[in-house]
Amino acid sequence: MMAGLSASVRATTDRVQRWRDDRLADSRHGDRVAAILGIALGVAFFVSFITGLLSHLIQHPPSWFEWPARPAGLYRVTQGLHVATGIASVPLLFAKLWSVFPRLFQWPFATNWVHLLERLSLVPLVGGAIFLLITGVANVELWYPWLFFVPSAHYAIAWVTMGSLFIHVVAKINISRRVLWPNALTDSADDITDRQSDPQGRRRFLTVVGASSAALVIATVGQTVSPLRRLSLLAPRRPDVGVQGFPVNKTAIEAGVVDTAQAADYTVTVESKGKVLRVFTIDEIRAMPTRTATLPIACVEGWSANRTWTGVPLRSLIEQAGVEQAREVTVESLQRGGRYRRSIVFSDQLGDDDTLLALLVDGEPLAADHGFPIRLIGPNRPCVLQTKWVTTLVIR
Amino acid sequence: MSDSAGISTNDRTRNRTFLPALVIGWAIIAYGAKTALDDETDAHPFALVVHVVAFDLAHDLFVAPIVLMIGWLTGRLLPLVARGPVRAACAVSAMFVIFAYPLLHRWGRRPTNSSTLPLEYGRNLVILITIVWTMALVTIARRVVRAKP
Numbered sequence: 376m377m378a379g380l381s382a383s384v385r386a387t388t389d390r391v392q393r394w395r396d397d398r399l400a401d402s403r404h405g406d407r408v409a410a411i412l413g414i415a416l417g418v419a420f421f422v423s424f425i426t427g428l429l430s431h432l433i434q435h436p437p438s439w440f441e442w443p444a445r446p447a448g449l450y451r452v453t454q455g456l457h458v459a460t461g462i463a464s465v466p467l468l469f470a471k472l473w474s475v476f477p478r479l480f481q482w483p484f485a486t487n488w489v490h491l492l493e494r495l496s497l498v499p500l501v502g503g504a505i506f507l508l509i510t511g512v513a514n515v516e517l518w519y520p521w522l523f524f525v526p527s528a529h530y531a532i533a534w535v536t537m538g539s540l541f542i543h544v545v546a547k548i549n550i551s552r553r554v555l556w557p558n559a560l561t562d563s564a565d566d567i568t569d570r571q572s573d574p575q576g577r578r579r580f581l582t583v584v585g586a587s588s589a590a591l592v593i594a595t596v597g598q599t600v601s602p603l604r605r606l607s608l609l610a611p612r613r614p615d616v617g618v619q620g621f622p623v624n625k626t627a628i629e630a631g632v633v634d635t636a637q638a639a640d641y642t643v644t645v646e647s648k649g650k651v652l653r654v655f656t657i658d659e660i661r662a663m664p665t666r667t668a669t670l671p672i673a674c675v676e677g678w679s680a681n682r683t684w685t686g687v688p689l690r691s692l693i694e695q696a697g698v699e700q701a702r703e704v705t706v707e708s709l710q711r712g713g714r715y716r717r718s719i720v721f722s723d724q725l726g727d728d729d730t731l732l733a734l735l736v737d738g739e740p741l742a743a744d745h746g747f748p749i750r751l752i753g754p755n756r757p758c759v760l761q762t763k764w765v766t767t768l769v770i771r
Numbered sequence: 772m773s774d775s776a777g778i779s780t781n782d783r784t785r786n787r788t789f790l791p792a793l794v795i796g797w798a799i800i801a802y803g804a805k806t807a808l809d810d811e812t813d814a815h816p817f818a819l820v821v822h823v824v825a826f827d828l829a830h831d832l833f834v835a836p837i838v839l840m841i842g843w844l845t846g847r848l849l850p851l852v853a854r855g856p857v858r859a860a861c862a863v864s865a866m867f868v869i870f871a872y873p874l875l876h877r878w879g880r881r882p883t884n885s886s887t888l889p890l891e892y893g894r895n896l897v898i899l900i901t902i903v904w905t906m907a908l909v910t911i912a913r914r915v916v917r918a919k920p
Contacts, residue, residue: 466866476835492793499800502823505830512870517879517887521822524813531807531814532823538799545792576855583859587866594867594899608895609871611879617886628883744884 391480398477402573403580410551411581412471417544419464420504424537426457430675431530433757436721444727447754451673454757455599458677459592461511466587468504470580496542503536515595515676516611526675598678612678618742621672621680624758627743630710636764641748643732645696647770653696657748661734663687663695668729674758684752686733690725693770701725701770706751709764718760720753729754732765838862852914860907864900871896 398404433442433450442450485491507529514525521528553562597607601614612622627633641657665685673679693701704725707717724730730753733741741747746763753761807816845858873879874892881887 465870466863469862469866472830472835473838476831479831489789489793492797493789496793496796496800498827499823501830502825502827505826506819506823509826513873516873517881518873520878522818523815527810527813528807528815528819531803531810531816532819534803534806535800535823536803538796538801538803541799542792542796545789545796579855579859583863587863590863590899591866591870608890608899609867609874609892610890611874611888612886613889616889622886623884626881626883629881 388482392482395477395480402577404474404477405572405577406550406554408474408577408580409471410547410555412467412474412584413544413547413551416464416467416471416504417540419460419467420536420540422460423457423464423507424533426453426460427530427533429453430457430757431526434526434760436719441721441723442755444724444730444754447729448671448673450755450757451599451671451679454673454675455596455677455679458511458515458599459596461508462515462595463588463592464504465508465512465591466584468508470584472501493542493546496539498539499535500539500543503532503539506532507536517676595677599673601680610678612674612676614678614680618744619736619739621682622674622678623744624674625710625713625715625763627747627764630708630713630764632709632764633743635709636743636747641766643692643749643765643768645693645698645768645770647698652698652770655692655695660687660692660732660749663691665734666728666731668731668754670729670752670754672752672758672761682736683738684731684733685735685738686731686749686752688728689720689730689732689751689753689768690728692732693768696768696770698770703771705769705771706762706765707767707769708762709766715759715762718751718756718762720751724753724756727754852918853911856907856910860903863903867896867899867903 402408430453432440436442485494510521510525510529513519519525593603593606594609595607597604598610598612598614604610604613604615614621617623627636643655643657643660645652645655666688667683667685669681669683671679671681689704693704702722704720705717706720710716720730732749733752734749735741736745741750746765749765750763751761751765804816807814807819841861842858845854845861849857871892874888875896877888879888
């Protein structure tokens, strides 16, 4: 009976190996396609990783890092790029997995322990890459069905994926070089013939993959590239849709500030080392000299919109409170809880005249959802750090 | 191919250069794991491991077999001239549907925030899929016309 069983197992594995060999003979499952899609994905993941790391550093700055105030639209570009390259990777990743899937059935599983470790590194690579794209897309679509907080999870898994991607790139760099740029003198004939087998099928496949990638980007990128907004049929946000003509992240109702923000005796308190330096009434602030600046509001979720803001420079308000020089200012909101109820403005942004406590947008008083009566708006800051309903400034 | 499945003709030289890469790569992976453990309350490290492995298995045991089955079915049912365009159109349509699925259900729509998911995603998805299938049909028609003597 055992002999019969082992014979049927062998017959099955032989059949799987034959299927695998048939597939690998097809140019779309060949080394060249794997290499081209691998390079495209490698570049896209690297760009996403760097821009994501940057966004993480801006929101959780270590002592050695300071994000400058200029250029004012830099964050809008890096975060727009982060989301666009992530979305472009969706078709690339699934095409790549389809293309290399037959190789999963390679037998023996590994030829030695280094090869075994290399193959095991594919578990965090594939699982991590799918994880990043799914959680990233769900986050952009404002859908959070997870137990974990997406930015924290996305950040940790990004390191895991990049570590395994590094291993994969080193493992495959030689074969990719040989099939894409073969050297007739040193490379085997096999490598060079792969280049010629069914180039039309391969080209068609890669064209469809590239076109889907481009189509998905165009279908969403209008949430930050305003001229393309009408083409972006699947954009979760539109830069021109929302109260006062642009999007809102947290509404006044969600923040629980509907009544308190409208209070006639609204004040902004300036504190330092636990002592109150000065309390400004909102009317006092409205009477101060204002400044108008056109600045983007740019969200981590990839949407952005340019607006014209009018308000009192943050620096002049703290000077009025009697502070000559501040290293950093923590801007606190009226909202009671929430991760983003306060944000810190560091010295470079503090020194910028366009870092405003805004009272108006496009010449109108801010709507409740945009932070009425007063909000922070500074150049080159993620919108979660553009604190709304400002009530306290803590100076250090 | 000598290296098509990751096996080099000369394993020993390959291992010498590859070992440092393995060490560096797994050190970066370990840093990711440490980041998750340090941020336990937000990152839920155990849930992360479960999700990463589940996504791997979901692809290999569920998505890939379905795709293979559709490939096999289209191979049996369709003439050669239509196979490629129909398969491509199926794949691209599936991609749009999966991407748009949470938008169609408006899971991310917040009742007090009119700027969240403001578009008619159902209609827009139909437009995109119509474009995809029109392109597939035009490709098939062109091939048929060209094939005629």
